[in-house]
Structures are given as C-alpha cells and as structure tokens.
Amino acid sequence: MNFVQQRCDDMLFQITQELGHGCDGLLDAVFGFLYRRTDFFYVMEPGGNMGFPPGQAINKVVYFFNKYQELHFKRVPYDPKIEEKWEKYQKEQQEKRKQEESKKAEEASKPKESQEAQESADNKEKPQEPLVGEQKSEPVKVEEKFKRISTYNGDVLDRYSWGQGVWDVTVQLGLPPGTKPKMLDVTMTQTNICIKLKGEPEPLLEGEFYDRIKVEDSFWSVEDDNYLMLNLEKAREVIWATVLKGDREIDTKNVDNAKKLNEFDLETQGHLQKVLYEQNRKLRGLPTTEEQKQIDLMNRLKKMPGSPFYEHPKEFKASVPEKKKEEEPPKPEIDDF
Numbered sequence: 001m002n003f004v005q006q007r008c009d010d011m012l013f014q015i016t017q018e019l020g021h022g023c024d025g026l027l028d029a030v031f032g033f034l035y036r037r038t039d040f041f042y043v044m045e046p047g048g049n050m051g052f053p054p055g056q057a058i059n060k061v062v063y064f065f066n067k068y069q070e071l072h073f074k075r076v077p078y079d080p081k082i083e084e085k086w087e088k089y090q091k092e093q094q095e096k097r098k099q100e101e102s103k104k105a106e107e108a109s110k111p112k113e114s115q116e117a118q119e120s121a122d123n124k125e126k127p128q129e130p131l132v133g134e135q136k137s138e139p140v141k142v143e144e145k146f147k148r149i150s151t152y153n154g155d156v157l158d159r160y161s162w163g164q165g166v167w168d169v170t171v172q173l174g175l176p177p178g179t180k181p182k183m184l185d186v187t188m189t190q191t192n193i194c195i196k197l198k199g200e201p202e203p204l205l206e207g208e209f210y211d212r213i214k215v216e217d218s219f220w221s222v223e224d225d226n227y228l229m230l231n232l233e234k235a236r237e238v239i240w241a242t243v244l245k246g247d248r249e250i251d252t253k254n255v256d257n258a259k260k261l262n263e264f265d266l267e268t269q270g271h272l273q274k275v276l277y278e279q280n281r282k283l284r285g286l287p288t289t290e291e292q293k294q295i296d297l298m299n300r301l302k303k304m305p306g307s308p309f310y311e312h313p314k315e316f317k318a319s320v321p322e323k324k325k326e327e328e329p330p331k332p333e334i335d336d337f
C-alpha cells in the first residue's frame with residue numbers, strides 16, 4: 001500500500017464513521033457525489049462529450065467490483081461448495097418451517113378430535129331419556145345490553161364495543177352475570193384471540209386481530225362480574241379499522257390520531273423537535289443539518305493535501321481599477337449675430 005492509498009483509506013474510513021450505516025452509507029455517499037458533482041450518470045449523445053455511452057457507466061462499476069473481488073479471493077480462496085451449502089441450508093430451513101406448521105395444525109386439531117370422541121362416547125353411555133332431576137345444559141347467552149366504554153375512534157357492535165388510541169385498543173365484552181376470572185379461558189397471540197367459558201364449546205369471542213399486538217404488554221380483566229375488559233397494546237403505530245378481521249370496519253380517514261408534543265416520551269419529543277427544526281431550515285432555504293455536515297466535510301477534504309477532492313489554491317492577482325476619464329463640461333453654444 002502506497003502513501004496515496006493510505007491517505008485515501010484514512011479519509012474514506014473517517015467519512016464512513018461520520019456517515020454511519022457501514023458500507024451502505026459509504027456507497028450512498030460515493031454514488032451521491034457522482035450524481036451531484038459529475039456526469040457519471042449522463043447517457044452520452046452520439047458525438048457528444050458529456051457522460052458515457054449506454055451501459056458503459058454500469059460496466060465501470062462492475063469492472064472495479066470484479067477487480068477487487070479477485071484480489072480478495074487471492075487472499076481468501078473462494079470455496080466452490082459454498083453455494084451448495086447455502087442451497088442445503090435454505091432447503092433445511094424450508095423443511096423445518098413446514099414441519100412446524102404441520103405440528104401446529106396437528107396440535108390445533110387434536111383438542112377438537114378428542115373432544116368430539118369424548119362426547120360421542122358419553123352419548124353412547126348415557127340413556128336416551130334424562131334421569132329424574134337431571135338438568136340439561138343450555139348454551140350461555142350473553143346479555144345484549146351491558147355497560148359500554150368510551151368508543152372514541154372505535155365502534156359499538158352486537159358482541160362488544162371498542163375504542164382506540166395511537167398505541168392501544170380497549171375492548172369491552174359482555175359476560176353472563178356472576179362470571180369470575182377463573183371461569184374464563186382466554187388465549188392471546190400476536191395475531192389471534194379466543195375467549196371461552198370453561199366447559200362451553202362455543203367461544204364468546206374468537207378471531208384474527210386487525211394488526212399485530214404485543215402480547216407481553218396486553219392484559220384482560222373481569223369487572224363487576226358482568227363484562228370483560230381487554231387492553232391490547234399495538235405492535236406498531238397504526239390506526240385499526242376494526243378489532244377482528246371480518247367485523248364491521250370504521251372509516252380510518254375520520255379517526256383523530258393527533259397527539260400533543262408533551263404526550264410523547266422524551267426521546268420522541270427530541271426527535272420531533274429535530275424534525276420541526278429541519279423543516280424550519282428548509283422553509284428558510286437553508287441546508288438540513290446532515291446536508292450541512294456533508295458540506296463542511298467536503299470543504300475540509302478540499303483543503304487536505306493528498307485528498308482526491310483537494311483543490312489547489314488559486315493565485316491571487318490584485319486588480320487595479322481603471323481611472324475614469326473626467327468628462328469635459330459641455331461648451332456653451334454661441335449664437336451668431
């Protein structure tokens with residue numbers, strides 16, 4: 001490595017550190033420079049002198065990539081079996097996913113099959129006529145009228161009512177009077193929910209969420225032994241059109257999702273203040289903070305000897321302003337007598 005290469009490596013390493021994002025940041029800066037300051041991306045007209053003929057610019061990029069890849073393979077020999085290893089690995093991962101999906105499907109179908117087999121066995125053992133004093137089990141009916149929560153940005157459906165904020169969804173589901181938490185079987189995943197009364201085959205609420213949730217931050221509770229409160233934490237900041245897919249949807253265009261600045265956490269407040277500051281600079285015709293950093297960096301590189309962007313100082317020649325010729329006053333006109 002010669003002195004020029006060492007200097008270039010040091011400067012490019014410094015640029016990479018300042019830009020961040022590793023090789024992506026460096027490549028973005030290099031191609032951005034070619035875009036802004038050179039004719040690299042121009043397609044030359046026949047007989048012209050600006051840009052390159054069609055396909056030549058990309059060929060240059062490929063040429064230099066292949067050049068240094070060959071140098072790399074001389075230092076670190078290429079393993080011809082690496083592609084086979086990748087193919088094998090991808091097939092194993094695909095097979096593993098299929099096995100997991102089939103296993104989940106089997107587990108989901110087992111309880112239903114076992115329950116149906118148990119019910120059929122019980123039906124065979126039981127006599128056709130019920131015994132004296134025996135009571136028939138009837139399906140639990142959920143009260144249609146129940147205390148409702150605020151449905152701000154939500155809706156009121158037959159089975160439940162719901163509302164939402166920017167990061168959370170609240171659902172209220174009616175329960176039979178006197179229901180206790182231990183009488184419920186609630187199963188929640190990132191995408192689905194199932195709420196059942198233990199011993200009852202029909203669920204009170206079941207379906208797929210409109211969007212993913214954070215299970216660890218979501219919870220449920222029974223209030224007044226009359227209704228179930230479901231607090232769901234959204235996995236991302238998005239407005240829900242409904243709680244469960246297939247249920248009636250609201251018009252998300254009419255949803256108020258505005259928040260005051262002080263309602264955000266401190267980190268978000270700082271980010272929003274920075275965005276507002278950058279927007280203000282743009283409105284005033286000034287470069288953004290990142291653009292100003294790149295300008296300052298480029299100005300420093302232009303002054304560093306050995307830099308590919310180094311600009312030699314131009315000789316200063318003092319110019320002496322020419323003296324203006326004094327204009328002669330106009331001669332008075334003499335009338336002839």
